[in-house]
Amino acid sequence: MDLRTLNYFVAVAEELHFGRAATRLHLTQPPLSRAIKQLETELGCLLLRRSPAGVALTPAGTTLYDEAKTLLARADQVRARVAAAAGADTVTVGTLAELADARLVTVFRDRHPGVNVRIREADLTDPTVGLRAGLVDVALTRAPFDDTGIVTRVLRTDPIGVVLRTDDPLAGCDCLGFDDLADRRCVQLPEGTDPVWRAFWNGPADGSRHRDGPVVRTVHECVQSVLWNGAVGLTPMIDTLPEGLISVPLNDMPPSRLVVAWAGGNPSPLVRSFVQIAAGLYRTG
Amino acid sequence: MDLRTLNYFVAVAEELHFGRAATRLHLTQPPLSRAIKQLETELGCLLLRRSPAGVALTPAGTTLYDEAKTLLARADQVRARVAAAAGADTVTVGTLAELADARLVTVFRDRHPGVNVRIREADLTDPTVGLRAGLVDVALTRAPFDDTGIVTRVLRTDPIGVVLRTDDPLAGCDCLGFDDLADRRCVQLPEGTDPVWRAFWNGPADGSRHRDGPVVRTVHECVQSVLWNGAVGLTPMIDTLPEGLISVPLNDMPPSRLVVAWAGGNPSPLVRSFVQIAAGLYRTG
């Protein structure tokens, strides 16, 4: 009789329909049927009367419905009171501008109502978004970068594409290689940024035959450079691009990894919770 | 934050010692440490302060300890109230005399306090202990027997042995075969008992060369026949035998299976619960 199963039962008791209840619970009907049956076995009595006409509550089911609702409410109270006793903590989350994910922060705030969440957005010049400087507790960013003293957990991998003007001769290709970019000016990250990060994103420009392009500090700047200078830039393939630009897959690059990162050592429970939620959210979609 | 984990935390909070708490919970220390850590992650705050001196509760931990205790108590109430609403049911359990298992009935009564448990013991002449006649809801017995219309679940398998007087010439053997019992009188089950059951336990006596022995109806009778008549009888090897008798393994017999049995079709939740508890108890030892 765990709380999860009780929640299942409450849903079925309210919908009086296994399929609808399953939808409400974000699962499919068979596991729900099984869970309810197991609950009946554990409690030793029928809770629902299944008939072709529909599903109805037995007396025991009615009782359990009332009791379960109050018990679940109590459980929520417990969560809130413990959070209150722990004191309102603050977590500072750093994220690259392109990655701002309202969903994640929403879920986190929902689970930790008393906690203050500060968001810090950064540009392309600091892949740790302030993590190394101690400005944030946890960062949502992209690997690879210099991660000495930093722990990362991969959430997703994205192939890299080349951003081109739609009127670029290469814009029609299905996919490109480094050779196709020979003698093209590639946007550059400024000197002094994380070397691993810079080496990765400068990509073809670090090869011998390529000419350095304009130095950019933000995604916006990068895009503008492509538009105005006819340079080429690299982005993960998932980005939504403004009108007039197109992204073509680039074969010769390893994919970029969307990661959640935190300082090594003992992360606080709040940071662990953040990582756990992020991993859960990105596990399937 | 399921109820099981809360129970773990209460144990640790009371013992202030992971090892002792684990013992109390009938598990080992590592899973307990992990579960508590996961609970801390989920709640987003430290619950325990681990120091070389020992384990201490943080403010959040103290709060959770109080709240968890009342929540667990409420959960027990829910169980009781649902059982009450279902009405005091009655379950009749049939068991062969040799298999009477106080442990199983104790656990069952403990989980279903309002339920009336009737025990029916039988002799060797009815392997279903009244299940086929509808006298019991669930039976703890031995396979094989005629199980048409009956569902069984194996709990354990026991090799078969021959019961002999200790002064029998064969008593010193490590193990025996059917040939060793040629021309010995073997105890018999009365005619009219379940044919599959009878064929199994009459064992060697059904072979051509063996002479029929005395007809017995109970384990006690069987033992007495061996003692007084010098006949041989078959029993599972686990039985404790009275003074003057010994059990020698019999090679040529398939093992007997200790099973829980119930009428086919839709077993009631109470029967399902009984089966589940039995399976759990016999899973390891």
Add this chain to the structure above:
DNA sequence: TTCTCCCGATACCGTGCGGGTATCGTCGCC
């Protein structure tokens, strides 16, 4: 009567979690 649709039950599969054992790291203590 029979066909079809709806809906809960069942079968089967893959993954993740919660158990386990073995071992480590670290801090007091003799």
Add this chain to the structure above:
DNA sequence: GGCGACGATACCCGCACGGTATCGGGAGAA
């Protein structure tokens, strides 16, 4: 400084809980 105690970690395994595919039975319509 070696040792013992104790919590943390690493790793393995079985089961439970998700999923998809399919069954079965009853109701309503043709």
